[in-house]
Amino acid sequence: MFDYLIVGAGFAGSVLAERLATQANKRVLLVDKRTHIGGNAYDNYNEDGILVHKYGPHWFHTNDKGVFDYLSQFTEWRFHYHRVKSYVDGNLLPIPINMDTVNELYGLKLSSPEDVQTFFDTVKVQIDNPKNSEEMVISQVGKDLYDKFFKNYTLKQWEIHPKDLAASVTARIPTRTNRDNRYFTDKYQCMPKYGYTAMFNKMLMSPNISILLNTDYNDIIKEVSYKKMIYTGPIDSFFDYKFGKLPYRTLRFEHETFNQENYQGLQQVNYPNDFDFTRIIEWKHATGQKSNLTTITREYSLLADDHSDKYYPIPREENHALFNKYKAEADKIESVLFCGRLADYKYYNMDQVIARSLSLFKKETV
Known part of the structure; x- marks a missing residue:
């Protein structure tokens, strides 16, 4: 018997799993369709030994000391301004x-x-x-x-x-009258010193947490005993798309490694008018990794289909109205809590989804 079945091992699911397991002594089963924890923040070393973010760049920044202190339990930091x-x-x-x-x-x-x-x-x-x-x-x-x-x-x-x-x-993009060339101005701007995946591994170390990867929760839900569910996946999927599908943007990535130390001199160059890709990321500038090789990633944006990873809710009034129909259904179910970018159909920065998850934990354990 688990106290909580948590669907999705990204930030929302992992933060809630960690808090419930370590602070409330709850038994948690964390389930994810993917073969890894960390959701879209997952990173790994590619075949050339360069640490890359598999699902696009995640630059951590926040003014929320509570969020920063919370994550600091699980990682050292490399302080770094995103330019x-x-x-x-x-x-x-x-x-x-x-x-x-x-x-x-x-x-x-x-x-x-x-x-x-x-x-x-x-x-x-x-x-x-x-x-x-x-x-x-x-x-x-x-x-x-x-x-x-x-x-x-x-x-x-x-x-x-x-x-x-x-x-x-x-x-969301400011305009400045001075020479400040930082993309963000938040008090805390940094990257997990050993990567996001290492941070998630520490976050989920509690013996109260069991993890099932490469698993659709629908396939095991009848075989698992639990008291309450926390669902961080797409809210329309949870309700079998009864009102229709919520649209998302997805991303396609082209990774290329060069036999040189440096490719473009900084971690991100945007291309608003040229080429089909939106930006090129060069990872070493953000991670501080030293290597005679460098890996870049070209990023393309496209409309998500049924087989795509979902990244960005599309901010239009009709989409928000459709989400509200699902939200009304979700509010009727006391045994399931909905949390996260996909469940809330909202573009959260990392610190925002962590703050949302910490807030939900407090509400759940009052």
Whole structure:
């Protein structure tokens, strides 16, 4: 008899398994379809000995000390600022847009935040209440910077025109008037020193946790005795798609290793206007690994089908309305708790899903 059957061994499932097992002395069965723990944060050493993230880059950043302290129980850290450049008009320019981006792109010599803000004020379109992603960007930096940095990148990422995407999609990317070229400004920016998989292994060491991998929970649910389920998979799948399928974006990756120490000089270069891929990741810049070889990953975005890994809920009103139908059904079931990006149909950063899981644990054990 298990106290909890937890479906999905990503961040949501693993955090809840760890807390319930170690803090509430509950017996937990953690089940995942994949052959490994860690969900999309899983990393491993490729055949060339380079540590790569199998499901795309996971750069940890948070202002939440509670989340940082929680994970610090299971890993040492490599503190590291995530920096990104965008390939625009033949140049590699800082993104988020800052003083250097504007100066290099337009051949200007702006030297103070006030100068940069004055520039933005002269080019931006006055929109008091941006209703979509396009309006959000042009109300901050104007049409030209929107066209060069955002429009085509958004089209590649979502296959939806920015006019038809929620303003929140591009609101996540700040615009700066200084020379700060960090992608994030959070207090804690770091990578697990030995990788995410090593961190998950420590997180799930409790003897109260049993793990079944390469297993669909539907195949074992009638054979397992448990008191309560925590479900972190796609909410529409749980209800057999009774209201229809929730759409997702998925990713395709091309990995390539070069017989050289360095390929592009930084961990991420975005390609908004050129090529079919959205970005190239060079892993060693983030992990700090030393090697005479280097591995890069080109990332392509596409619409998920029935066989795809699901990455990004698509932020449109009709999708949110469909999710709410499933949420209403989920709220009726006291014996199942729903948590995570797929179960909540919400784009969470890693720290957000950890905070959500810790909050659910506290609520469950009050």
